[in-house]
Structures are given as structure tokens and as C-alpha cells.
Amino acid sequence: MSSADSNTPASNANRDHDHDHGKCVAEALASAERVCEAQGARLTPQRRQVLELIWRSHVPVGAYEILDAMRDGGRRADPPTVYRALEFLAGLGLIHRISTRNAFIGCSHPMSEHRAQVLLCDGCGQATEIEIGTIAQGLTDGAADLGFAIADQTVEASGLCRSCQSTAH
């Protein structure tokens, strides 16, 4: 993964409402397989299905929505099944938990180490992952000034995306 960079995960930040989502999904699944292989982890059919269900859209999806979708698909499932898969996927950085929504989104660029920073649209519900280095660094530095050592960061903002601003009238 150090040679060609034909995929441009950062382009997700500029994603429009009518983008080629099939590409998002394909890239996400390909990345997932690479990450799992690299980590010696197993992307079982069940885990893969949960990842696919999360990637059905860019709208954060709750654990029980996933559960319902799995049942709709004929598969027997219970909460622990879903939460285990979510824990596995989050552990590998393949998904992010959105704390303010109790929901999950697929990570747009799971191959690179990063802190999740997310924009949440109150109009369409879509989440957009961004990566503003100065925020992560500013937070780390600001905390360090107080003697606080940051281990993990959560940065979530809500508002209106470009499309939903033009729609609102």
C-alpha cells in the first residue's frame, strides 16, 4: 500500500449527495480486507455483512438498525452479535462510533492512522469525515500545557451541509 495511490479517500470530504457510492463501498471492502490481512484478523461473513450494512449510506447507523437489517436478510441475529462485530470493526479502525448519535459510520480512510473528526448534517443526516491536523495537534498541545496527556479524541460537529443549506428556505 505504499506505491500507487489511485484511490483518493480524502475526496470523501467533497462528496456530493449523488456521488458514486458503489465506489465508496468497493473501496471500503477492499481496504477492510487489506487491513484484516495485515493484522492477522478474520473478516468473517458476519463482520463483513455488518460493515456492508454500515456502508449502505453515509448516514450514521445505529446498532439496532443493523440488527433489523440482518434479520430482514433472513439471518438470525441478536444484539451481542452486532455489538461484537462493531467492536471488531472499530478496533481495526474500519468504522467510527459517532458518540453524539449512538451510531456508526464507515471510515473513509482506514489505512492511515487518524483521529476521527466528523461533520454531521442535521438536514440529510449524512456524516462527512474530515481531517484537520491543526485541530488534533491544537488539542494535544493545549492539553499538554495543562499537563494532560491525551490518548483519544472525539471531534463531532453538527450543522448543515452545502446541499441542505441550499435546500432550506
Added chain:
Amino acid sequence: MSSADSNTPASNANRDHDHDHGKCVAEALASAERVCEAQGARLTPQRRQVLELIWRSHVPVGAYEILDAMRDGGRRADPPTVYRALEFLAGLGLIHRISTRNAFIGCSHPMSEHRAQVLLCDGCGQATEIEIGTIAQGLTDGAADLGFAIADQTVEASGLCRSCQSTAH
């Protein structure tokens, strides 16, 4: 409240584990009364009690902990009672919800408009509110570059405070 600034709410950021917490509480309650008066809102005994319970420490407190404490105090209470008070207090900026913990803390400087930015210690559990303007601004600007208009921000970081770093060995 525009004249003397004898209280230094920002000093909370440097708060030690053995600070004068009585002062924190006294200031918080005084601020609450001022804010309520300014807004024409009523700080009823029940709301005041919830605020006091939240201010028992700097550790974020869950709604049901508050509920239990109210019942311990002999008062009859049910979940909606607590959640209504929390909603009221949060609406006035007197408390902040900590999304990553499903819990609440008292706001250290409710008189000034601000976005909550919080450091959460995994050791002692205490929350420290900080205010790094460049983060709020960087987030707003970074989002604006994508055409996204931010209405609300959540910034939470976990790690170890100074005291808990020295303790850990």
C-alpha cells in the same frame, strides 16, 4: 456583571485534585442564579438540586446517579424529572453533556458564550473544561471550506491528567 471580575472561572483549567471545591460550587450556583435572572428562567428547588448534585465533583455524573441521589435525599423522583432539569440547565449553558460518557458536568464559565471542550481523565475520572479558540475556529473554518455550516461542536478528549500521570507507575 460587567464590572468586577474577582472570580476567575478559567482557573478551573489548572484545577488541582485538592482545590477549594466549595468555591467551585458557590460560584456555579451564583452564576446559575444570575443566568436565570437574566433569561427570565426559574431556578426551582428541583433544578437547583440537580445542579448541586452535578457539582458535587468534577466527575461527570449520569442521569440515573442524579436520580438515585435525589431519592436518597428523600425526594420522590423519576427519570423525566431528572431529564427535564438536565435539559433546562443545559439549555442555559449551566451544564454540559459529555457524549462519550452519557453524563453531565457543571459548566465552569456559564456566563460567557462558548463551545464545550472537555478533557476526561481515565484515571480519576475528572473532567476539565478548556477553551481553545483556535480549535473552535479551525473546525468552523475547515467545515466552511467544504460548504458546511457548523451549528454545534462537541470536542472531548480522554487521557491522563497531571496527577494521574505521576500516580501511574
Added chain:
DNA sequence: CTCATAGACGTTATGTTATAACATTTTATG
């Protein structure tokens, strides 16, 4: 191939957080 092991998954039950809906009481005000 058989067995031991570890990881994944199934299953049941329960814990935890939050809100809907409607009744009643309190407070402010004319």
C-alpha cells in the same frame, strides 16, 4: 486423523440511558 486450543458465534437475560404521553399542581398575572 484426532485431539486440544482459541476464536467466533449463539442464546438468554438483564443492565443502562432516554423519552412519549397524559394528568395534576404550582405560579404568575389580570
Added chain:
DNA sequence: CATAAAATGTTATAACATAACGTCTATGAG
């Protein structure tokens, strides 16, 4: 006092998450 608005009481349930333990399955050693 009459009235309306705000606050609170009350019951029930929705929504989110995990504990605990049993079973299955892939894998590798012997």
C-alpha cells in the same frame, strides 16, 4: 378569584448496550 402558562407527577415504554455462559468451528500439533 379566574385564567393561562409553566413546572412537575406519573406510567409506560423505547432505545442502547453488555454480562454470562454454552456451542460451534477453524487451525495446528501430535
